[in-house]
Structures are given as structure tokens and as C-alpha cells.
Amino acid sequence: MERIAIGFLGCGNIGCGVYKLLETYGPQIEKNEGVAFEIKKILVRSLGKKRSWEIPEQLLTDDADEVLNNPEISIVMEFMGGDQPAASYMIRALESGKTVVTANKMALASHWNEIVTVAREHGAGLYYEASVCGAIPIIRAMNDSLQANRISSVMGIINGTTNYILSRMSSEGAAYEDVLRDAQRLGLAEPDPTADVEGYDAAYKLSILSTLAFHRHVPVESVYREGIAGVTALDVACGREFGLTLKLLGVAKEEDGRIQARVHPTFVPSSHPLAGVGDAFNAVYVHGHACGEMMFYGRGAGDMPTASALVSDLIKAAAQKRHGLPAVADEPCVMAEDWNCVHFVRMQAKDEPGVLAMLASKFAKYGVSIASMVQKGDADERGFVQLVFLTHQASEHAVRSALAEIDEKIGSVGSIIRVEGV
């Protein structure tokens, strides 16, 4: 039986989950995999804090050196979260030849080049399955199962909190603020929900996913990001009339050597597999030239689902004689400045003869063709009606240019939402 000494950086939700999984399922892992893990030290911030799983006091330390400089420890598991000091601790561990297993999408996406380079230079292992979509083995799939494919697109529901909010807005017609409050009460959204609802969390994950998919580093700063705070129950309802379901998607595509990586509210046809992903579940839909389309679905967060990915990485790291690192080219990626997709446009327009013809002529000027249009309800007291357009595939720049030319006295835009998967 191989015995491996490990150290933890952090012991909050996820660290306690990993401790619990190793304590309760470790004996079976020993039998199945022939390897035993011994936790030597656990770095925390507050030694006296009550934790969700009982951790022997003598294992806890508030001195990072007791993990990072411990010569016995060969694998460091990082789940302290945040950018610093997590990133520099991971780099220190790798520099001393220790393998790092991390759940930290923020530190990894923000310091990708530095972390991967240090791992390569020191022959150290770097494992990060848990950093994207919790229990779903999407990193393993990208690195170990889909190498024979040229991946053309990755579309994912990669943030559970926003999927919970949008799923409830969709099924109940509820308002964004009401569902957000509920999600906070249930512990599904943080008291400060910015990272989730503004798409930052999804952008870190998309940066990692698209880097692996296209073999070029896609920096998180290059990911276009739009959150769900502006989404209204009216948009959700109007989309439904067109047979569309609203999701916060991470969309990454490679077209003509240019990469698009964007996080934004997105309609998908209600018959699309991503439309059926409800509650706080995650899913990633991948298209490869050989494998065709496939979808990975499961729990993207929570202590035990995340621990499942982390312990699986731990077992894999322990079994490696030589650690593989992602196949990412040195050349920088070229990001697309514009992209084509179907657009959903909701606007208020003056209810009088000639207005529709004027709107059509603005779209035509920029080569945007309208696939369908509905008028919602009657005119308000100012004589304005809600119009909803669905375009054919059109460049985003063209759609926005056409709408920018519309005189406010005649029409104003309520929302522009991209449609994918059509």
C-alpha cells in the first residue's frame, strides 16, 4: 500500500467536505486504488473556529510554512479561496516540487500562465477539476478524453446560483429581486451576490474551459461579461412565447482562428438540452469535430460534490509517475471583436403608422434580417407598445448600430439578449 502525506490550505465548506470524504470513504479508496492518504497539516485563519466536521485540533495551524515547508507533504490541496495569498501559496508549493490540487477558479484563472509555468519548470503536478463545475468531470474530459477533437464550441451553465434564480423566474414568472432574496435566505446566494450575478465566477471558469478547449490561453480579462441583474420577468415571458428559455451561459467558440469567450444571459430553444437544466445544477455542452455534440451534467457546487472532484484529482495525482500539463500553445489567442448570433430585441415603440417600416429600414441598413416579431399588449398612456423582435443570425455590432440610430421619440430599447443553440 502506497502512503502519501498531504496538507490542506483551508478548511471551510470544501476543506471539511474533503476531510469528511477521506475519513468516511478513505478505507474503500485504499482497497480500490491501493493508496492511503494521511493529512499532516491544515492551514486555517482562525484556529478556534467551529467547523462543520470534527477536525483534530493538532492538525490545524495558522502558519502556512507548516504546510508549504513540510518535507513530508508531497501533495497540497488548496481550498482557501480568493486570489492572494492562495495563488502565491500554490506557486510556493509547486516551486518545491509538491503537487497542487485546487478548487480555486479565481486564483487559477487570474494567474494561469505563472502557475502552469512554475508547475512545468519544477515537474510538479497541477490538478483543478473542482475549479470548474464542482463534481462534473469536464476538465478530465477536456484533457484526457477529447484530445482527438477540434473543439468548435463550449456552452455551459457554469454558475449554479444564477441558474437557480433564472429557473425560478422562468417557472414562476417571479421578479429577479424576489428570487435573489429567497436564494440568499436558502444559502444558495452569498449576502454579497456580485461574483455570481454579475458573471465574474462564470468568467473565471470560462477562461479555464476555453483555454483547454482551444489550446490557447484565454485570459479572464478577455472574457466578455454581462450579469443577470438587468433581466426582467417580462423578457423571460416574451422569450417563452418564442419557445426560448433564459440561462446565464458561458459561451466559447473558435471561428476562423478567432476566439469568442463570453458570459451573458442567453436564450436557448426550450427543446435544447441546456434548457432542461434546472435548479442549481450545472451543465456543459461541447461540440467537437469527431465526437459531435455531448453534454456533461451534474452538481456544480456544494461540499461533497466538490470534494468528489478534489479527491478524484488526489487519487489521479498519486498514481502519476509523470504529471501531464495542459496542451496550451505559447502564442497569445486572438479574440473576436464581434460575433454572429440570433438576437432577441425588446423595445418600446410608438404605436403609429410608418414606425414598423422605419425600424425595418434601420435593420436593413446594417444587413440585419428580422425572423419574427410580436407586439405585446396595447399601447400605454404615451402611445407606446412593447415590440419583440427575433433576428436571423446577425453580427452584434450590426444589431447595436441599427438600434442606436432609432430616434428616442419613436422607439427605445428595453433589452438585447443573444440566442444560442438555434
Ligand SMILES: NC(=O)c1ccc[n+]([C@@H]2O[C@H](COP(=O)([O-])OP(=O)(O)OC[C@H]3O[C@@H](n4cnc5c(N)ncnc54)[C@H](OP(=O)(O)O)[C@@H]3O)[C@@H](O)[C@H]2O)c1
Ligand atoms: N463552496 C462551493 O460549493 C465551491 C465549489 C467549487 C469550488 N469552490 C472553491 O473552493 C474554495 C473554498 O471555498 P469554501 O466555500 O470552502 O470557502 P470557505 O468556507 O470560506 O473556506 C475558506 C477556508 O480557507 C481558510 N482561509 C481563508 N483565507 C485564509 C488565509 N489568508 N490564511 C489562512 N487560512 C485562510 C479559512 O479559514 P477559517 O476557517 O479559519 O476562516 C477557511 O477554512 C474557493 O476557491 C471556492 O471558489 C467552492
